[in-house]
Amino acid sequence: MSTADAGPVPERRRSVRQDAAGLGRRLAPLDVVICCGSGGVGKTTVSAALGMAIAAAEDKRVLVLTVDPARRLATALGIKGIGAEPVRIPKARLHRAGITITGELEAAMLDMKQAWDRMIERYSPDRATAQRILRNPLYQRITDSFVGSHEYAAIEALYELHDAGEYDCIVVDTPPSRNALDFLEAPSRLTDYVGSRLLSLLSGGPSRFGFRAMNYAAAPFLRLADRLLGAEVLAEVSDFVQQLQLLYDGIQGRARSVYRLLRSPQTGFVVVTTLEPGPFSEAEFFCTKLREFKMPLRAVVVNRVLPDVFRDAGGFAAATALVDDPKIAAWLSQELHIRVSSDSARFIGKTYLTRTTLAQREARQLAKLSRLGEVPIVRMPLFSEEVSELEGLVRIAKTL
Amino acid sequence: MSSPAGTPQRSWRPSTAVRRAIAGERIDLATLLARRVIFVAGKGGTGRSTMTAALALLGARAGKRVLAIDVDAKGDLAAALGSPPAGFTPRVVQHDLSVLELRTDESFQEYLNIYFKVPRVTRLTPLARVFDFIATGVPGPRDMLVVGKIAYEERRKERESRAPVWDLIVVDCAAGGQVESHLAAAKAMLSLVRGGIIRAQVEWIDGLVRDPQRTTVVLCALPEEMPVVEAIELHDRLRKGAGVAVDMCVLNRAVDEPVTAAHRRLMKALVDPEHADVVVQQLGGAPAPLEAGIDLQAHLYDTTARYMRMLRSKLPMPVVPVPFIVDRTGLTTTRAVADALSSRLA
Numbered sequence: 096m097s098t099a100d101a102g103p104v105p106e107r108r109r110s111v112r113q114d115a116a117g118l119g120r121r122l123a124p125l126d127v128v129i130c131c132g133s134g135g136v137g138k139t140t141v142s143a144a145l146g147m148a149i150a151a152a153e154d155k156r157v158l159v160l161t162v163d164p165a166r167r168l169a170t171a172l173g174i175k176g177i178g179a180e181p182v183r184i185p186k187a188r189l190h191r192a193g194i195t196i197t198g199e200l201e202a203a204m205l206d207m208k209q210a211w212d213r214m215i216e217r218y219s220p221d222r223a224t225a226q227r228i229l230r231n232p233l234y235q236r237i238t239d240s241f242v243g244s245h246e247y248a249a250i251e252a253l254y255e256l257h258d259a260g261e262y263d264c265i266v267v268d269t270p271p272s273r274n275a276l277d278f279l280e281a282p283s284r285l286t287d288y289v290g291s292r293l294l295s296l297l298s299g300g301p302s303r304f305g306f307r308a309m310n311y312a313a314a315p316f317l318r319l320a321d322r323l324l325g326a327e328v329l330a331e332v333s334d335f336v337q338q339l340q341l342l343y344d345g346i347q348g349r350a351r352s353v354y355r356l357l358r359s360p361q362t363g364f365v366v367v368t369t370l371e372p373g374p375f376s377e378a379e380f381f382c383t384k385l386r387e388f389k390m391p392l393r394a395v396v397v398n399r400v401l402p403d404v405f406r407d408a409g410g411f412a413a414a415t416a417l418v419d420d421p422k423i424a425a426w427l428s429q430e431l432h433i434r435v436s437s438d439s440a441r442f443i444g445k446t447y448l449t450r451t452t453l454a455q456r457e458a459r460q461l462a463k464l465s466r467l468g469e470v471p472i473v474r475m476p477l478f479s480e481e482v483s484e485l486e487g488l489v490r491i492a493k494t495l
Numbered sequence: 496m497s498s499p500a501g502t503p504q505r506s507w508r509p510s511t512a513v514r515r516a517i518a519g520e521r522i523d524l525a526t527l528l529a530r531r532v533i534f535v536a537g538k539g540g541t542g543r544s545t546m547t548a549a550l551a552l553l554g555a556r557a558g559k560r561v562l563a564i565d566v567d568a569k570g571d572l573a574a575a576l577g578s579p580p581a582g583f584t585p586r587v588v589q590h591d592l593s594v595l596e597l598r599t600d601e602s603f604q605e606y607l608n609i610y611f612k613v614p615r616v617t618r619l620t621p622l623a624r625v626f627d628f629i630a631t632g633v634p635g636p637r638d639m640l641v642v643g644k645i646a647y648e649e650r651r652k653e654r655e656s657r658a659p660v661w662d663l664i665v666v667d668c669a670a671g672g673q674v675e676s677h678l679a680a681a682k683a684m685l686s687l688v689r690g691g692i693i694r695a696q697v698e699w700i701d702g703l704v705r706d707p708q709r710t711t712v713v714l715c716a717l718p719e720e721m722p723v724v725e726a727i728e729l730h731d732r733l734r735k736g737a738g739v740a741v742d743m744c745v746l747n748r749a750v751d752e753p754v755t756a757a758h759r760r761l762m763k764a765l766v767d768p769e770h771a772d773v774v775v776q777q778l779g780g781a782p783a784p785l786e787a788g789i790d791l792q793a794h795l796y797d798t799t800a801r802y803m804r805m806l807r808s809k810l811p812m813p814v815v816p817v818p819f820i821v822d823r824t825g826l827t828t829t830r831a832v833a834d835a836l837s838s839r840l841a
């Protein structure tokens with residue numbers, strides 16, 4: 096028996112469920128659905144399931160744009176070669192797994208490098224500039240590792256796909272990051288970087304003889320960099336920054352249209368969280384930020400919630416008796432006609448009480464959810480079996 | 496165990512204690528705490544801060560003067576030690592135990608100050624930002640801020656006695672693979688810096704980091720796919736890439752009490768309709784929900800066991816389970832984790 100659906104379903108839970116029923120239908124009219132949340136909470140799983148739920152609810156062409164370094168999702172969806180090119184998930188396969196979709200469901204994986212390269216090509220005033228940047232040894236490392244670079248690539252890919260208009264609805268899985276806000280801030284952060292005054296100071300310098308004659312404000316930094324890295328590296332940096340400045344207008348313009356898309360009434364954010372204190376407070380913070388940025392929050396998915404069977408008063412009493420009553424083992428041995436050790440009795444009581452404690456803690460967290468505003472809140476139970484199988488995804492899609 | 500490929504000069508040879516530990520799945524605490532610097536690494540949320548704090552407590556308990564360093568600077572490490580957020584200068588949190596938090600701006604200034612004798616200025620923020628940008632593109636400098644500061648603390652001496660200020664430094668690393676760039680930074684810098692005092696300093700730092708007697712890594716994982724996969728990958732890159740020793744891997748939040756046949760038998764009897772009335776009366780409630788607890792326990796135990804096996808088959812070092820601790824308030828959890836570690840490493 097799976098713990099997820101064990102035991103009675105009390106009233107409160109049913110109402111929450113009903114409220115959430117048809118999240119797929121509710122989100123189906125949107126052009127873009129973005130799943131955000133801190134690392135490991137279930138964004139990839141939920142976005143795949145949402146894609147299914149939307150395609151099941153309406154006859155739409157749905158794309159799930161995922162970022163899944165482990166490629167677990169591809170395996171679960173039964174498609175081997177998931178890459179930047181969208182792959183269709185066969186209807187028959189989904190049907191066999193228990194869900195019938197009326198629309199089309201496709202999945203694509205974000206290709207970081209490709210997204211960045213395309214972006215450089217697009218914003219460069221000419222081919223030569225693009226080539227020069229792409230060839231700069233700093234370029235790859237910078238795009239790999241500056242804060243928000245994955246997020247930026249995801250946003251770019253989303254924007255392009257949306258622009259091309261091939262899909263009715265694009266569900267976006269966001270990259271694992273410590274800070275979900277990185278996603279929202281990525282475009283402006285990039286604009287800031289490229290436009291920063293100090294970068295322009297840097298970019299003015301000729302490289303060969305160092306920067307000693309340069310602007311006073313940048314002098315200490317350049318002296319340091321020179322000592323630290325040597326003139327050769329500095330020359331590379333300078334060249335790179337110089338070229339990057341040429342892209343500024345393009346990047347700034349794009350950032351503006353991206354924010355317009357993210358704020359559009361045709362876009363919806365779905366915040367995914369668990370009830371662990373860390374991810375939960377991050378989700379709360381993220382929801383506030385969305386409101387501040389005027390970006391539309393459409394639902395909160397609370398994942399891995401302990402099932403209500405662990406909030407049962409009778410169960411609690413029985414478990415407490417098994418743990419606390421010193422004579423209980425003897426009594427049980429006599430009444431049940433089996434040998435019962437007090438260790439066994441205590442073990443059974445204790446395993447239940449442990450989950451009760453956690454379920455109570457979760458309930459306190461859940462109570463705080465109302466602070467997040469008037470959005471549907473979907474509780475996704477903690478499944479005992481792996482959700483990395485297609486059947487598991489379908490189960491989640493149906494809960495949505 | 497054969498010596499790892501691709502580690503020049505000082506390939507990691509486990510000490511006798513560690514070899515014995517591998518054979519018997521144990522490493523003794525004294526060996527671990529005798530290191531100068533322990534880096535605690537792993538995927539986000541695996542319990543790095545808690546583990547760092549626990550090791551620091553154990554060090555202090557063993558009579559060492561311990562410094563715990565938070566590279567992430569979210570304030571979690573101080574909280575795990577039951578202390579308000581610390582700053583860039585070590586803050587005493589209890590007898591023989593201090594904590595400090597690295598932040599980019601401050602680290603940058605300190606770095607300039609320590610290694611380049613650049614005086615501290617009040618606002619270096621825009622400069623630090625440009626530095627940040629460039630440092631992401633050039634291997635070395637940004638990570639040097641981190642290891643540089645750690646190495647500086649390692650080398651610090653009491654003014655009079657000239658004894659080291661710290662016996663043990665435990666570092667709460669940033670999530671994921673960043674520890675690798677920290678540990679490889681000095682090595683990378685050596686190829687950039689050709690001479691002068693800086694080179695000597697960088698060489699010294701590199702020597703510290705790659706000396707398995709003095710520096711080690713403790714990996715953290717959870718009984719879940721990604722954290723386990725990341726720990727295994729991180730181990731490979733650390734040993735092959737950075738040439739740094741890894742003493743042990745902790746499987747945190749392990750559920751290590753199995754559900755036995757006797758438990759199942761008792762559970763079955765408890766819900767047997769034949770005795771239902773008397774049982775409910777005696778226990779004060781129907782025991783049926785308890786079965787869900789048993790099922791979840793069995794599932795979590797199986798999951799833990801599966802990932803334990805996976806880690807043990809892939810990692811040539813002791814894998815130590817640390818149980819899931821239910822009462823969760825910073826220092827209480829840390830103490831419980833410390834107790835679990837010390838009983839398993841005794």
Ligand SMILES: Nc1ncnc2c1ncn2[C@@H]1O[C@H](COP(=O)(O)OP(=O)(O)OP(=O)(O)O)[C@@H](O)[C@H]1O
Pocket residue numbers: 133134135136137138139140141162163270271272398399400475476477478479480481482483719720721
């Ligand atoms: N409701 C659930 N019950 C049980 N397991 C779940 C549930 N939801 C997700 N999982 C499992 O949790 C793990 C993490 O999920 P997932 O990869 O979707 O998270 P993520 O937020 O995309 O992570 P990352 O931030 O690393 O990209 C997976 O192994 C998944 O199968």
Ligand SMILES: Nc1ncnc2c1ncn2[C@@H]1O[C@H](COP(=O)(O)OP(=O)(O)OP(=O)(O)O)[C@@H](O)[C@H]1O
Pocket residue numbers: 372373538539540541542543544545546567571670747748749817818819820821823825828832
């Ligand atoms: N063995 C354990 N049992 C129960 N809870 C634990 C255990 N270890 C850690 N925790 C809790 O799990 C949460 C995450 O732990 P911690 O902050 O140490 O992880 P981290 O890897 O440092 O996370 P981050 O990536 O956010 O820095 C904390 O709330 C902590 O109290």
Ligand SMILES: [Mg+2]
Pocket residue numbers: 138139140162163268269270271
């Ligand atoms: Mg993911």
Ligand SMILES: [Mg+2]
Pocket residue numbers: 543544545567571572667
């Ligand atoms: Mg931490």
